[in-house]
Amino acid sequence: MRADAARNREKVLVAARELFAEQGFDVPLDEIAAKAGVGPGTVYRHFPTKQALFQAVTEARVSAMIASAEPSADAGADLFAFLGKMADEATAKRDMSDAIAVPSELRDSLHATLGGLLARAQEAGAVRADITTKDLVALMKGMLQSMHEGANPAVLLEIVLSGLQSSRKP
Amino acid sequence: MRADAARNREKVLVAARELFAEQGFDVPLDEIAAKAGVGPGTVYRHFPTKQALFQAVTEARVSAMIASAEPSADAGADLFAFLGKMADEATAKRDMSDAIAVPSELRDSLHATLGGLLARAQEAGAVRADITTKDLVALMKGMLQSMHEGANPAVLLEIVLSGLQSSRKP
DNA sequence: CAACATACGGAACGCACGCCCCGGTTGGCA
DNA sequence: TGCCAACCGGGGCGTGCGTTCCGTATGTTG
Numbered sequence: 001m002r003a004d005a006a007r008n009r010e011k012v013l014v015a016a017r018e019l020f021a022e023q024g025f026d027v028p029l030d031e032i033a034a035k036a037g038v039g040p041g042t043v044y045r046h047f048p049t050k051q052a053l054f055q056a057v058t059e060a061r062v063s064a065m066i067a068s069a070e071p072s073a074d075a076g077a078d079l080f081a082f083l084g085k086m087a088d089e090a091t092a093k094r095d096m097s098d099a100i101a102v103p104s105e106l107r108d109s110l111h112a113t114l115g116g117l118l119a120r121a122q123e124a125g126a127v128r129a130d131i132t133t134k135d136l137v138a139l140m141k142g143m144l145q146s147m148h149e150g151a152n153p154a155v156l157l158e159i160v161l162s163g164l165q166s167s168r169k170p
Numbered sequence: 171m172r173a174d175a176a177r178n179r180e181k182v183l184v185a186a187r188e189l190f191a192e193q194g195f196d197v198p199l200d201e202i203a204a205k206a207g208v209g210p211g212t213v214y215r216h217f218p219t220k221q222a223l224f225q226a227v228t229e230a231r232v233s234a235m236i237a238s239a240e241p242s243a244d245a246g247a248d249l250f251a252f253l254g255k256m257a258d259e260a261t262a263k264r265d266m267s268d269a270i271a272v273p274s275e276l277r278d279s280l281h282a283t284l285g286g287l288l289a290r291a292q293e294a295g296a297v298r299a300d301i302t303t304k305d306l307v308a309l310m311k312g313m314l315q316s317m318h319e320g321a322n323p324a325v326l327l328e329i330v331l332s333g334l335q336s337s338r339k340p
Numbered sequence: 341c342a343a344c345a346t347a348c349g350g351a352a353c354g355c356a357c358g359c360c361c362c363g364g365t366t367g368g369c370a
Numbered sequence: 371t372g373c374c375a376a377c378c379g380g381g382g383c384g385t386g387c388g389t390t391c392c393g394t395a396t397g398t399t400g
C-alpha cells in the first residue's frame with residue numbers, strides 16, 4: 001500500500017469516528033469525506049460501503065464491550081452491568097445507538113451477547129422468564145435512541161432495569 | 171366544493187388510512203395516491219403537505235384517546251390505562267407509533283396529556299417522582315417503535331409499567 | 341530520472357421522495 | 371345546452387444521498 005493511501009485511510013477513520021459519534025450513522029458520507037479533506041471516491045477505495053466504514057469505526061469499542069461480558073457468580077449483575085455499559089457508551093457517543101441497529105456482523109455478535117447474558121440471568125431467576133432476546137434488543141434499541149432526545153439517560157436505564165426484574169405490582 | 175372533489179378527498183383519506191396503518195408515516199405519498207386511484211397533485215390540492223394528511227388521518231383516533239383520559243380516583247391506574255391503550259393502538263396500527271413523533275398539534279396534545287397523567291400519578295405516589303414528561307415520551311416512543319420489530323408488545327408494556335413504579339432492587 | 345501502477349478528487353449517475361405546474365377534462369349553474 | 375370555473379392526472383423539478391467513473395496527479399521502483 002502506498003504511503004499516502006495509508007495516510008488517507010487514517011484521516012477518513014478519524015473523521016468518521018468523530019462524525020459518527022456526533023451524528024450517528026445518518027451523517028452523509030460526503031460530510032465525512034469533506035472533514036477528512038479527501039473526495040468521496042477516496043473513501044470508497046478504502047471501504048466498499050458506508051456500512052463497512054461504520055463497522056470499521058465501531059469495531060474496536062463494540063468488540064471490547066462484548067469481550068468484557070465475562071460471566072461471574074451473579075448472572076443478573078452481569079446482564080445489568082452490560083446494559084449499563086451500553087447506556088453509558090450511547091450517552092456519550094451517538095454511534096453506539098446505531099451499532100445495535102445497523103446491519104453488520106458486529107451487530108449480530110452484540111445481539112448474541114445480549115441473548116447469552118439474558119439467558120443466564122433468567123436461569124438465575126434475576127430476570128423475568130418471559131422475556132426473549134428480541135424483546136430485550138428492541139427495548140435497548142428504543143432506550144438508546146431515546147437518550148439523544150432530551151431524556152435523562154440514568155432514569156431511563158433504571159426504569160428498564162427494574163422493569164426487567166419484577167412483574168407489575170398488583 | 172364539487173362532488174368529484176369530495177369523492178376524491180375521501181378516496182385519498184381511505185387509502186392513506188390503510189397505508190399509514192400498515193407502513194407508518196414513511197410510506198411514499200405517491201403510493202397513497204396510486205392506491206386511491208388519483209395523481210399526486212390531487213392529494214396536494216386537498217392536503218397542503220404530507221404531514222397534514224397524516225394528521226387528518228390520525229386526528230379522530232388520537233383525539234378520542236386523549237378525550238378518554240379522564241381522571242378517576244386512582245391516578246396511577248389512569249396513567250397505566252392510557253399507556254396500555256397507546257400500546258394496543260400501536261400494536262394494531264403502525265401510525266400510532268408515528269403520531270407521537272411526527273410534528274403536529276396533535277402530537278403536542280398527546281405529549282401534554284401524557285404529562286398531565288404523569289404528574290397526577292406522581293402526586294399520588296404511584297410513579298417514581300424523578301421521571302419527567304420528556305423521559306416518559308422518549309420511553310413510549312422507543313417502546314411503540316419496538317413493537318413493529320418482532321418484540322412481544324404485552325411483555326414490553328409490562329416492563330415499562332413496572333419500571334415506572336419502583337426503583338431498582340438492591 | 342523515467343515510467344508505470346496506484347491513488348486521488350470531484351463531477352456525475354441513479355434513485356427516491358416531497359412537492360408543483362399545466363394542458364386537458366368535467367361538473368354545475370344560467 | 372353551453373360556458374366557465376373548478377378540478378384532475380401525471381410528468382417534472384429540486385434535493386439529498388450512496389455510489390461509481392475517469393482524467394489527472396503522485397508515490398514508488400529500476
